[in-house]
Structure formats: structure tokens, C-alpha cells
Amino acid sequence: xxxxxxxxxxxxxxxxxxxxxxxxxxxxxxxxxxxxxxxxxxxxxxxxxxxxxxxxxxxxxxxxxxxxxxxxxxxxxxxxxxxxxxxxxxxxxxxxxxxxxxxxxxxxxxxxxxxxxxxxxxxxxxxxxxxxxxxxxxxxxxxxxxxxxxxxxxxxxxxxxxxxxxxxxxxxxxxxxxxxxxxxxxxxxxxxxxxxxxxxxxxxxxxxxxxxxxxxxxxxxxxxxxxxxxxxxxxxxxxxxxxxxxxxxxxxxxxxxxxxxxxxxxxxxxxxxxxxxxxxxxxxxxxxxxxxxxxxxxxxxxxxxxxxxxxxxxxxxxxxxxxxxxxxxxxxxxxxxxxxxxxxxxxxxxxxxxxxxxxxxxxxxxxxx
Numbered sequence: 250x251x252x253x254x255x256x257x258x259x260x261x262x263x264x265x266x267x268x269x270x271x272x273x274x275x276x277x278x279x280x281x282x283x284x285x286x287x288x289x290x291x292x293x294x295x296x297x298x299x300x301x302x303x304x305x306x307x308x309x310x311x312x313x314x315x316x317x318x319x320x321x322x323x324x325x326x327x328x329x330x331x332x333x334x335x336x337x338x339x340x341x342x343x344x345x346x347x348x349x350x351x352x353x354x355x356x357x358x359x360x361x362x363x364x365x366x367x368x369x370x371x372x373x374x375x376x377x378x379x380x381x382x383x384x385x386x387x388x389x390x391x392x393x394x395x396x397x398x399x400x401x402x403x404x405x406x407x408x409x410x411x412x413x414x415x416x417x418x419x420x421x422x423x424x425x426x427x428x429x430x431x432x433x434x435x436x437x438x439x440x441x442x443x444x445x446x447x448x449x450x451x452x453x454x455x456x457x458x459x460x461x462x463x464x465x466x467x468x469x470x471x472x473x474x475x476x477x478x479x480x481x482x483x484x485x486x487x488x489x490x491x492x493x494x495x496x497x498x499x500x501x502x503x504x505x506x507x508x509x510x511x512x513x514x515x516x517x518x519x520x521x522x523x524x525x526x527x528x529x530x531x532x533x534x535x536x537x538x539x540x541x542x543x544x545x546x547x548x549x550x551x552x553x554x555x556x557x558x559x560x561x562x563x564x565x566x567x568x569x570x571x572x573x574x575x576x577x578x579x580x581x582x583x584x585x586x587x588x589x590x591x592x593x594x595x596x597x598x599x600x601x602x603x604x605x606x607x608x609x610x611x612x613x614x615x616x617x618x
Contacts, residue, residue: 250280254612260589261609268602273587276439276579282536286315288615289515289608294392294399294409294478296517296530297321299544301396301428302347303329307364310347312542314532317402318342319389320353324364331391331400332366337384362386396424396546397517397528413474414511417481418521420504422497426526426546430561433542438575439582440516440533443541444604446571447518447529448510450484451597456574460567464490465508472599473509480603481511482596484520494524494551512600514607524551527564537579543568 253275260269275281297312297319309322311334318334320343334342341357344350352369353362361370366386371379390401392408395418399409436443446452450470454462465484473481485507486492492505500523508522519528524547532540545561552560581587592598 250278250284253278253281254284256589257605257609257612261606265595265602268592268598268605269589270592270601271605272589273582273584276442277536277583279536282439282533286533289611290315290533292401292403292406292611292615293515294401294406294513295515295532296513296528297331297398297400298431298530298542299396299428299528299546300329300393300398301546302398302431302544305349307349307351308347309344309350309353311342311344312532313540314400314402317389319400320344320386321398322364326365329391329393329398330364330366331389331398333387333389335386336360337368337386338371343386360384396426409478411476411479411513413476414479414481414513417474417509417511420497420500421509421521421523421526422548423521423526425497426548428544428546429557430545431542432565433540434572435534436539436541436572436575437537438539438572438579439536440531440539441604441608442575442579442582443529443531443539443571444512444514444516444518445601446575448480448482448512448600448604449593449598450482451593452574453484456570457567460563460570463487464493467597470596472595473511475600475603478514478607479511480514480600480607481509482600484508484510492523494522494548496523496548496551512604514604524548525560541568 263269295314302310303323306323306325309320312319320332320334322330324330334344336343336355338358338360341355343353343355359372363369366388368381368384390404390406392399450467453465454467464486469485471483473483496505505523508520510520512518516531526546528544530542534540547557592601
């Protein structure tokens with residue numbers, strides 16, 4: 250692991266015109282993964298989904314980041330909370346999946362909690378040392394941004410700010426998009442591989458010849474902005490392709506004729522187009538396995554039902570194509586011959602270099618021996 254950490258610092262310091270990717274062990278080593286779990290993943294802001302997944306009081310869904318089961322719920326005060334999905338009695342999970350409830354009742358001993366995490370009922374708990382007020386569910390740090398819900402496992406985490414990325418997304422009115430689809434599945438790949446794959450246009454025409462090449466050919470990919478904790482690029486449409494929906498009033502012609510892809514490090518990647526927003530939240534499980542939750546949202550009533558179903562089917566196929574390639578690559582990354590290799594230029598893989606530099610900065614700041 251020391252070798253991989255040193256290698257990360259060395260490659261991140263290379264001149265911009267000589268970028269190199271990391272060797273295979275960076276993506277396959279369980280020791281490396283456990284180091285990341287203690288540092289960059291433990292301290293990072295993770296996207297759990299969209300705010301309109303929980304539109305009404307009592308609406309909830311569950312998630313898990315590393316070893317922390319989470320319960321995302323809309324409270325009676327309309328606040329979105331992320332509670333520990335762990336009963337204060339004996340540690341039983343309180344909920345699974347998604348739904349709506351007035352209270353969360355433990356299936357083991359029937360302890361009941363309110364939507365704010367407060368203990369409402371604990372049958373037969375009559376011991377003198379029992380104090381219901383001390384048994385409230387722990388609450389994690391939450392931030393809402395552009396209609397997304399983020400959580401940080403570090404209780405001392407400071408709110409994030411991405412002013413330039415806000416400016417890039419503002420014309421699209423990202424917060425006004427409405428949810429139309431949610432799906433989850435496990436991929437046998439490393440979490441960093443999916444971040445890198447989604448955020449480079451170099452593979453679009455090769456991996457997605459039928460699904461994406463016609464609209465977003467690799468040759469039209471152009472690097473956009475990057476900053477502390479994020480990167481982005483434009484997958485531009487050919488001139489003879491009509492925009493996919495009008496989107497928000499005031500969008501420029503260039504904004505209507507591209508998909509603006511961004512990553513919010515460490516584990517969210519998204520594609521923002523005029524009328525369509527697709528976001529992938531990556532939940533690392535171990536070095537060779539992740540859970541992927543992807544959401545699709547549309548701009549208000551811009552797309553009709555049939556068009557939405559076509560877009561869902563298209564993205565299901567795109568995700569299948571990417572998953573197939575990443576799972577095959579994960580096997581070969583274990584090879585002794587999977588050494589560092591040269592990256593393409595800024596417009597094609599400059600976003601991978603941004604991610605690499607950010608990881609190196611985080612490791613230098615947070616890393617422990």
C-alpha cells in the first residue's frame with residue numbers, strides 16, 4: 250500500500266502534458282481500499298439520491314456507506330434527515346428499501362422511533378438506568394445541493410461550496426428536475442474505475458457505438474471546468490442532431506446541444522442535459538465490488554411518457570455496456586502487467602487527471618501509515 254500511495258503522489262505531480270494512469274493494484278488491493286475507507290471515503294460527501302425521493306413527511310429510503318446503514322427520511326418539519334439505521338437497543342436495522350411510515354418499529358423487540366429519530370416506545374423497559382431521551386437515533390451531517398441529498402460520515406465536516414460548478418449548472422435549473430426512475434445494482438468493479446469511466450469521453454464511440462456515438466461521439470468531447478472536489482466535461486452533439494427537449498428557458502444553443510457531465514468527488518457522477526438528468530451514486534463495498542444507484546430526472550413536463558421510457562431503456566443499455574467493460578477490466582487489473590499507462594489529452598481524459606490529483610491531495614492531507 251505504501252508503494253501505491255507513493256505512486257499516486259508521483260503520478261499526480263507529472264507535467265500536465267505527460268499524464269499517466271495508476272497501476273492495477275490501485276484498483277484491486279483490499280489494503281488500498283481499506284485505507285481509502287478510513288480516509289477519503291470516510292471524510293467525503295456522498296450523494297444518496299434526489300430530494301424528491303422523499304417528497305412527503307414520513308417518506309424514507311435506506312442506503313449504506315461502508316459499514317454505516319443509513320435511513321433517509323422527510324420529517325414532520327419537512328426537513329430531510331439521515332439517521333443511523335440501527336436500533337439503540339441491540340443494533341437491529343429499523344427499515345429496508347423505501348416507503349412511508351409514521352414511525353420506525355424495530356422488528357426484533359418493537360422499539361419505536363419517530364420521524365426525527367426520537368425514541369417513542371420501548372416495551373417493558375423498566376430498569377432504573379433506562380432513559381428514553383438518551384436513546385435517540387444518531388443523525389448524520391446532511392447537505393442539499395441542486396436537488397441532491399448528500400451525507401458525510403464525519404460529524405465535523407464543513408459544508409461544501411462549488412461556486413463555479415453552480416454557475417455551470419444554473420442555466421439548466423438542476424434543482425427543478427423531477428424524478429422519474431430509480432434503480433440499484435451491484436457491479437464487480439472498483440469504485441474509482443466507475444468514476445473514471447463515466448468522466449471521460451475517450452470511450453464513448455468505442456464502447457457505445459449504437460447507444461451514444463450518434464449523439465455524443467468521442468471526437469466532440471471537450472473538457473469543462475474543474476475545482477476542489479469536482480471535474481466536468483462536455484459531450485457535444487453533432488450539428489445535424491436536434492436537441493433532446495427544450496429544457497429551461499434561457500439555455501444557450503451550446504448548452505442545449507451537449508450533455509454536461511460532472512463528478513462530485515468521491516462517489517457521484519452525473520450527466521446534465523437540457524431536459525434529462527442522470528446521476529450515479531457509487532457505494533463502495535470492497536476493492537472489487539460496488540453498489541450503484543442511478544436516478545433519472547426530467548425537466549418539469551418537458552418529455553412525454555413514451556419518451557421517458559425510451560430514455561430509461563437507453564440508459565439501462567448504456568449502463569450495461571459500461572458495466573460489462575469494467576467487470577472485464579477488473580479481472581485483468583490483477584495482472585502483474587497492469588502497470589501505469591499514458592493518458593490521453595485534456596479533452597479526452599483530463600478529468601481522470603483531475604480525479605488523480607484530488608485523490609493525491611486528499612491522501613496527503615488525510616493519509617495515515
